Amino acid sequence: MSVELRDSMCFGCSPQNPIGLKLKFIHDGDICRSYFTGSREHEGWPGIMHGGLLTTLLDEVMAQWLYERDIMAMTVEINVKFSKPVPIGQQFAVEGKQESKKGRLIVLEGQVLLSDGTVATKATAKFIQVKNSI
Numbered sequence: 001m002s003v004e005l006r007d008s009m010c011f012g013c014s015p016q017n018p019i020g021l022k023l024k025f026i027h028d029g030d031i032c033r034s035y036f037t038g039s040r041e042h043e044g045w046p047g048i049m050h051g052g053l054l055t056t057l058l059d060e061v062m063a064q065w066l067y068e069r070d071i072m073a074m075t076v077e078i079n080v081k082f083s084k085p086v087p088i089g090q091q092f093a094v095e096g097k098q099e100s101k102k103g104r105l106i107v108l109e110g111q112v113l114l115s116d117g118t119v120a121t122k123a124t125a126k127f128i129q130v131k132n133s134i
C-alpha cells in the first residue's frame with residue numbers, strides 16, 4: 001500500500017486526524033524541531049505530561065527528520081530517559097537529529113526542552129530504512 005502525505009492520518013502530524021496532535025515542524029540545519037503545549041487530556045500524573053505521549057512526540061520529530069530528507073524509515077527501537085517532569089500548560093520544544101547511519105540502520109537522538117532550556121527528556125531511537133511505499 002502506497003501512503004502519501006495527503007492521505008496520511010498520522011497521529012502525530014496529519015492536519016486531518018481529529019484526535020491527532022497536528023504537529024508542525026521546523027527544520028533548522030541538522031535539527032528537526034516542534035513545539036507543543038500539553039493540556040489536561042495529555043497528562044498522566046496530575047499537571048504532568050504523560051510519558052508515553054512524550055515518547056510519541058520524540059518518535060515523530062525523529063521520523064520527520066528522516067521524512068524531510070526523503071528517507072522512508074520505520075522505528076524499530078526507542079529508549080527514553082525521563083529526567084524532569086514536563087508540566088502541562090507550558091510550551092516546550094521537541095528536537096531530533098541524526099546520530100549515525102550504517103546501511104539501513106539509522107540512529108537518531110531526541111530531546112524535550114522546557115522553556116528555560118532544561119533538558120527534561122532524552123531519547124535514542126533506531127530506524128530501519130524501508131522502500132518508498134509501506
Ligand SMILES: CCCCCCCC/C=C\CCCCCCCC(=O)SCCNC(=O)CCNC(=O)[C@H](O)C(C)(C)COP(=O)(O)OP(=O)(O)OC[C@H]1O[C@@H](n2cnc3c(N)ncnc32)[C@H](O)[C@@H]1OP(=O)(O)O
Pocket residue numbers: 003004005008010012013059060063064067071072073074075076077104105126128130134
Ligand atoms: C516514515 C514513513 C512515512 C511514510 C508515509 C508518509 C506520509 C506521512 C508522513 C509522515 C509520517 C511519519 C510517520 C512517523 C511515525 C513515527 C514512527 C513510527 O511510529 S514507525 C511505526 C512503528 N514501527 C514499526 O511498525 C516497525 C515494525 N518493524 C518492521 O516492520 C520491520 O522490522 C522493518 C520493515 C522495519 C524491517 O524489517 P526487514 O525485514 O525489512 O528488515 P530486517 O532484516 O528485520 O532488518 C534489517 C537490518 O536491520 C537490523 N535491525 C533490525 N532491528 C534492529 C534493531 N532494533 N537494532 C539494530 N539493528 C536492527 C537487522 O539485524 C538487519 O540487519 P542486517 O541487514 O541483517 O545487517
